[in-house]
Amino acid sequence: MYTFPTTLDIRDFENCVDENNQMTWWNKDGTNPYWMSKYNLSDDNRDRFLMNASLKYKVLSWLTAEVKAGTDMYTLEATNRTYSGNPHLVTQYGQNIEHFYENNFSFLLTATKDNLIDKIGATATFGGNLMATKKTGLKSSVTDLVIENLFSLNNGKEKPSVSQIYTEKKINSLYGTVGLNYDGWAFLDATFRNDWSSALAKEHRSFFYPSVSASLLFVDMLNKYKVAMPKWFTFGKLRASYAEVGNDMDPYQLYNLYSTNKDDHSGITASSSSTLFDKNVRNELIKSWEVGLELKFLNNRLGFDFAWYKSNATNQLLNLPMNSLSGYSSKKINAGDIENQGVELMAYATPIRTKDFEWTINYNVSHNKNKIKDLYDGVDRYELSPNFDNIKVYAMKGGNYGEIWGTKFLRVTDKTSPYYGQLLLTSDGLPQATSELEKIGDQQATCNMGLTNSFRFKDWNLSFQIDARIGGEIFSGTNAMMQRSGTAEATAPGGKRVNDMVVKGVYRDAATGQYVENTNKITTQQYWRAVAGAGNLGIGEANTYSATNVRLRNISLGYTVPAKVLAGTILQSLKAGFTVTNVWMIHSNMNGVDPESVFATSTNATGFEYAGLPTTRSYVFNVSIGF
16 A cells, blocks of 8 residues: 555555456556455454452451462464455465463462551561463464365365464462561562473572662651641652562473474474574563652642663573574574663642642653663674664664664765765766665654643543654654655655756766766656665665654543432442544654554564554543442
């Protein structure tokens, strides 16, 4: 659709098959989207069952015991069908059946003493959890159906392809907390957790992660000690914390095993995984620190919350690319030290508060940077992006996480030349790309902001949220593709094609070797084919945009039925609401592409997008009933 000619009307192709049931389309290379929606179908049915039970017993006045059991089960049945009639797709039929189970059994002891020693109160917990997951499945498919549009696994020219899924994983855990408070204004809390994961080797199966936090309600403290505080100073809190969080991995990533297959000519065959596994990998670990200050004034009508935080993600489980001559494409390793550091400020105010009307404003702003402190011995960069030859998104040692690298416009680099910095064109007057990749952007924003206004009038409430991202860049493969095909707005300035375009720059005279100012006339088609057609995705610099954008994220309207109206009925509450999300892009630099678009959800390369589905606007109506 991105390359669909603007001179045609897509609705003319709604009747997507001809009298011979062959797909109709404007050219021989693409696929009619109406045909895809009717004749390339995927259906799935998911049945889910959740059950939880708990039993709580008060052993002593200060001690309680609780046991819980829960299960989560679902069954997925999916089919996909591709009909005949599309010259680019093979007819096929597939079935997928999956069963998933997760069972949790836990216990928790809780001890509480409000006055353990004088003004010191304490709470302590100790518990454990047994978690077991199991997933089974069977996938089967056939292609090249013998009888057109008869979707059966017995209707393929070749035998059905069948694969089986079976995974199990268990995590056993022990955990606890200790909380102390002094006179209701000083608090100290500590937690611990130890997990034993079946996904890790026996010698590395156990991993421990604690946390500790402290807070001081200094306004309450001063009031306790009879220190006079202004009446408008309602609340004040200082806090600090340190925490560690451990994480394991999916099962069956320790040993290099073989999967068996059956071949009609060779009999039973065996193949290894494309990833080289290492049984010595350990759990991931994130260490984080935070310091914060919270202030409230004017009986909670004005407030601020400021936080500084830093975290270091170490021992990350990565697939490190390997030379294909090794027989593997990647190796499972522990690597990296990514430091995430930033500040965040939240503020709120209630300018108006009466019996019937209230207006509240919430504002937040944050600044965050991810730095690569370390990667892996002998490795200075790790590719985050898909494998395109002239656009890369890297995590580079010593740099920011998510640097965008690509080609730039070739320019005069001789600083002594009067043409230094100008475009170095071909003798035909066309732009050229550099031969080496250079840094052309950084996906990290300078700051993110959000503003929410909430209004209440009697039983009605209205709110809307505006979000802003300031700074950072993103490469748009969609714009490059549209420029290359001539459907981008930039290819026809003012709605007109230009046939006498002169690119400002110089070219090198072949005979003299001197720079000559360009006077060659070219068409816009020639220009954009040179700019957007160089390499896989054109000259990277040309389609790297500022990711700054401002949008109306959502707007919501609700009504609460007054309690007096419900009096005498079985209803305790009744609410209705209507919400619209992704309402309006107020400002963007990306020519119709959403800066929040990503190439795929499986990649962390958020500074890169290419022909993704447009972001959608949603409308939600909800009713809440309480009995």
